[in-house]
Amino acid sequence: MNENVDLRVPVLIVGGSLVGLSASLFLGRLGIEHLLVEKHRSTSTHPRGRGNNVRTMEIFRTAGAEQGIREAAEVLADNHGILQAGSLTGDDQKWLFKEIDPGGGLARFSPAGWCLCSQNDLEPVLVKLAREQGGDLRFSTEMQSFDQNGSEVDAALKNRETGEHISVRADYLIAADGPRSPIREQLHIDRTGPGDLFHNVSITFRSRQLADVVGDRRFIVCYLTNPAADGALLPVDNRTEWVFHAPWQPQLGETLEDFTDERCAEHIRTAVGAADIDIEITGKAPWHAAERVAERYASGRVFLAGDSAHEMSPTGAFGSNTGIQDAHNLAWKLATVLRGEAGPGLLDTYEAERLPVAQATSARASARSSEHSHPGYAAAPGVGGGKQGGMLTVALGYRYVRGAVLGADPQQPVVPQGMQLNGRPGSRAPHLWVRQAGDRKSTLDLYERTLVLLTDGEDVTWRRAAARVAARLSLQLQAYGIGPGADLEPENGADWAEIHGTTPEGAVLVRPDGFVAWRSTGSAADAEATLHEVLTTLLHRT
Template identity: 75%
Template sequence: MSAAGEERVPVLVVGGSLVGLSASLFLGRLGVRHMLVEKHSGTSRHPRGRGNNVRTMELFRVAGAERPIREAASVLADNHGILQTPSLTGEEQEWLFKEIDPGGGLAKFSPAGWCLCSQNDLEPVLLRCARELGGDLRFHTELISFDQDRDGVTAVVKDRDSGEHTTVHADYVIAADGPRSPCRELLGIGQTGPGDLFHNVSITFRAPQLADVVGDRRFIACYLTNPEADGCLLPVDNAAEWVFHAPWHPDRNETLEDFTDERCIEHIRRATGVMDMDVEITGKAPWHAAERVAERYAAGRVFLAGDAAHEMSPTGAFGSNTGIQDAHNLVWKLAAVLDGWAGPGLLETYETERRPVASATSSRASARSAEHSHPGYAAAPGAGGGRQSGVLTVALGYGYPRGAVVGADPALPVVPARMQLTGAPGTRAPHMWLQRAGVRLSTLDLYEKSLVLLTGPEGEPWHAAAARTAERWALRLPAYRIGTRPEDDLAPEQGADWAEVHGTTPQGAVLVRPDGFVAWRAQGAAADPEAELDRVLAAVLCRA
């Protein structure tokens, strides 16, 4: 604290929901001191945003949070698929898909897997993990204003309990303050896209009788298509606690006050087909499905993340996952600039990389809503008609044709037609199982706090050059030799060929960023490997 009522931190995070809390976790892992402010008094109490995709779970795995998250999600561990039916009591039903990972094919791509953990269960885990890492997280604290200059951001925050105002001086701000982002409004950043798609009221309720009706149909969600009472049913505990998303039509002058307990109970009974079911309404919360992307992701030293940067239809669970991955992309770059091993220009690549991903993903989410005939969504004729990239490819296979990468093809699509995780620059580095001193780990477990260089036994010149280059650049650059010799650092499991997996030759090398994306790849040896590494590092880290 520099003076009474004033504090100084390298990073101020505005917003304490999934994306803000994830940003705090990632900042803590990289040792970046920060403050988070959230105007609400605590984490979410409403079960929503439950689908955490494989890429998000990879990030939480590396950040040490995967195990407690899966423990918090254990009650829904056996729920899979989306069911569509006019009624839970009728015979007509269709599984839009029954398994998230049919046949277990995901294992060849990732050491992690999908996780169904509702926001009200996930946020407390992230909060606890972030605070254990030293994060200063302040709830019931609201951002009032901010100004910035070339040296930093000066923000005023208010403690909503005491009314006390504090001036916070920060080098950078992460605005993760939701779809109605006050920060985005203050920055004057507009949005592109179709806008609102549909509106729902999310109703939490107790109905123990419903578990018997559902039986062994352990779905993630059930689309109930009775034209007189459609909606989406989601289990909370597969027993007594449930959520129902009822369509809401503000365009027909329908207000939230119209959703009385009596109306909600009647709607749920008709939708499920159980007219004598005892239903106790425990909560209601409006939500809006939209497709929007911010025109810019940054203004000066303030960066948008999550719903502040993009809104997406809920089908496919892309929204919060894209936001969490925004935060991860941004945080390692902030840490690199703050620590002095990257130039400020690296921060410009946040928008270059993440905005195209959001545009492609939001479009795919809307198309998937049309394909699934999501209740409440009256898609335009022909929307979703052509099958596009699958959910896994969108969630895990996206790439960065431009940004903090060298050698990527700028003409490649951000989301490919099929999964291609073969070590190409700008793509998520391949997963392969390794052994180190008797401990099993994935290649993805190596990437978090620094750039990493991978070679094989025949890539010794690259390995030696990395050590000398790191010393000259005052840079952490661990270099791992993957092979079966006693002097190799890591041993591949099951006879896997490191070079083949990473799309190079035995004499080549791969440079991987802290976020697990390939920054550059050498197909073979070089006449002067140090000079080549100098060239690549200068480009990736925006250092002259």
């Protein structure tokens, strides 16, 4: 290891796209110093990766990013459904679904909602907020090599504009460097799964007349199925800016050079069924849909997150959301270990929790592509697996059946058949509207910086025990009483204990990422001893 280093940081993040930037924001919110490097000069300029599901928006809500993201997404706020059509001018049209949340039923489960915000609009919001939280973000900076031992990671960086070389020593490295991750390759981590599913060329274009053809159909995406010119049409501003995903067959010798402006414009006109509309091609970018999951998420002090750990079919927008949730899971664990509140064994639970989620979610994404007849995709037998829960259950109802949880059933599926947000260990904690010192908030708003213990407002036994154990273990633990006149007052007389699957004599321990770590359905003979054992086990304290 190099003894002469220019910079020392607790965490080095390699990759400044959605996942790396999210990791920076989450670590900054937890007070962890870090450095993020990204080889490109700026954030993404190509519209892509637009669907942010409800779980991701819950996370961004607690991280103080939701408002900025919704402002950046305002132009597409009224776009909701997915349309499938032979053309936009014929009769062969059907809505695969017209509303993301018909009837507003999602409000029972969450204070947040889905948000359609293209990656090129979302990333600048994350950059601004991450820097406000103290993140050191350096674009045009490439990691050229790294090495690690049992106590640290050394990395050699180069500024691609100035040529300056920088050596960095970090306690941990997060590899958010994409599907062709050089870091994963150096670690010799293999991937499993069917592999490549299909290939597309993403074409950005301007058209003033296309808006008249689309009319009042405010879709997220329209799958156009004309065999002579199929593809997917996505609005950027519903007026003049659009994206079209055209199938690409590199395995048949087709090259990117074959996609001339003239060919692309004619393909789009044929697909939408309007031969005379104006089209000005403004950009082209290839992309590849695949289903692959890394066999390991960590090697020593290096952790994979996002596309470096998993690739998924784009249908359902699961890939970027799963990656952001990787970063969220890893950030609180790194912070807890770096603060000395947990043993390094806590970091082993990152792979134990997130790898099964990626496997289940990637299979569901491929199945969704088959169900929607995504242009360019012909599912091979067995690819994508069977239908495993609805979209909302996959996005919000997944659970950790092993890892940093006590009392979860490891025999249960990672994605249940129906929504089961009932306080079971390993599941996302239930949402409940409460008043805290007069302010209305969701219980989910309480979960970010510390472990949280929920107890009944009329019994102080658990809360007193929590204060004593937190002092003994020198860790951050916030305990709240819930009930009339207590720290948290539920709205409309809601029964917090029933909602969390316990009794007024019980307690529920929630992790900083909002997942239930443990619960007691009743009182304990010795609450302090019980909590001490729970916390030392959960946090891998010796």
